[in-house]
Amino acid sequence: MNTETISQLPKAELHLHIEGSLEPELLWQLASKHQVSLPYQSVEEIRAAYQFEDLQSFLDIYYQGASVLRDEEDFYQLMWRYLCRCREQNIVHAEIMFDPQTHTERGVGFEVFMPGFLRAIKDAESQWGMSAMLIMSFLRHLSEEEAMDTLEFAKPYYAHITAVGLDSSEVGNPPSKFERVFARARELGFKCVAHAGEEGPPEYIWQAIKLLGVDRIDHGVRCEEDTELMAYIKMRQLPLTVCPLSNLKLRVISAMQQHNILRLLEEGLLVTVNSDDPAYFGGQLNANYQALCDALDMTEVQLRQLAINSFKASFLDDSIKQKWINTLTP
Ligand SMILES: Nc1ncnc2[nH]cnc12
Numbered sequence: 475m476n477t478e479t480i481s482q483l484p485k486a487e488l489h490l491h492i493e494g495s496l497e498p499e500l501l502w503q504l505a506s507k508h509q510v511s512l513p514y515q516s517v518e519e520i521r522a523a524y525q526f527e528d529l530q531s532f533l534d535i536y537y538q539g540a541s542v543l544r545d546e547e548d549f550y551q552l553m554w555r556y557l558c559r560c561r562e563q564n565i566v567h568a569e570i571m572f573d574p575q576t577h578t579e580r581g582v583g584f585e586v587f588m589p590g591f592l593r594a595i596k597d598a599e600s601q602w603g604m605s606a607m608l609i610m611s612f613l614r615h616l617s618e619e620e621a622m623d624t625l626e627f628a629k630p631y632y633a634h635i636t637a638v639g640l641d642s643s644e645v646g647n648p649p650s651k652f653e654r655v656f657a658r659a660r661e662l663g664f665k666c667v668a669h670a671g672e673e674g675p676p677e678y679i680w681q682a683i684k685l686l687g688v689d690r691i692d693h694g695v696r697c698e699e700d701t702e703l704m705a706y707i708k709m710r711q712l713p714l715t716v717c718p719l720s721n722l723k724l725r726v727i728s729a730m731q732q733h734n735i736l737r738l739l740e741e742g743l744l745v746t747v748n749s750d751d752p753a754y755f756g757g758q759l760n761a762n763y764q765a766l767c768d769a770l771d772m773t774e775v776q777l778r779q780l781a782i783n784s785f786k787a788s789f790l791d792d793s794i795k796q797k798w799i800n801t802l803t804p
């Protein structure tokens with residue numbers, strides 16, 4: 475399949491960390507602007523350092539990278555550049571995660587990053603009509619109390635946040651640790667998502683469903699190890715936001731040929747394709763679709779179904795979902 479076929483399809487992206495879209499060029503530029511010293515001598519050296527053994531080795535570099543984001547204009551630029559990449563790739567809708575604690579922990583508050591994010595989203599909406607929603611993710615290596623404080627700090631911006639999520643170091647930080655904060659978020663009317671079954675066991679996916687009441691699972695690829703769980707996810711049509719290049723880069727799989735996404739799709743699960751942290755994992759959304767074509771001989775029917783799933787699994791209103799699904803149905 476050629477890249478043209480992939481790029482011409484309208485798509486939604488549902489699993490994207492905005493801090494993970496920080497390209498080495500912008501990182502370098504912001505480090506110089508704010509006089510942050512980096513352990514690299516050039517943009518090329520930054521890029522060359524993006525080799526990971528597992529999730530934690532990535533997270534260490536990712537949090538270090540985010541430390542150059544200091545003022546509102548930095549957050550505007552970060553969001554704006556991602557939205558421009560969406561436009562180039564025919565991503566017409568994006569549900570974008572941000573990690574407030576990565577910034578509040580170093581004294582950069584909601585009043586700095588939220589106006590930057592929201593201004594960029596507004597510009598993209600008015601300039602080419604794309605839509606974007608925000609997912610506020612709690613860092614699971616920190617305490618539930620800190621997540622609860624974060625939910626409280628976000629209060630002035632609730633109208634601009636669609637969902638809450640859970641990310642960072644999975645193993646050793648099960649969803650059960652965050653039961654109360656997710657209950658509170660649900661009470662407040664937020665949709666809920668959580669990373670589960672990326673490196674963690676199927677039990678963590680069960681917990682995300684049963685204890686956190688999630689509307690979607692981020693990653694979830696390890697559900698295949700538990701047939702009862704697979705059947706349950708299929709029955710509920712609970713979406714999985716799968717990130718193929720991320721799984722390869724973080725060694726969740728050792729070769730793209732091993733990826734289970736098309737097996738899960740053929741099994742009838744509501745799987746979607748996403749880029750996770752494209753600046754770090756070697757490819758934007760369309761490159762993730764392309765990798766599946768190259769390694770797994772994905773058919774055009776499967777490609778189209780994955781694009782349809784991206785809208786089905788989104789938090790858009792049903793009528794808007796249906797409009798996009800109709801354009802993708804031959
Ligand atoms: N793939 C991932 N898993 C967990 N936390 C993350 N934060 C950014 N990317 C992540």
Ligand SMILES: [Zn+2]
Binds near residue numbers: 491641669692750
């Ligand atoms: Zn992620």
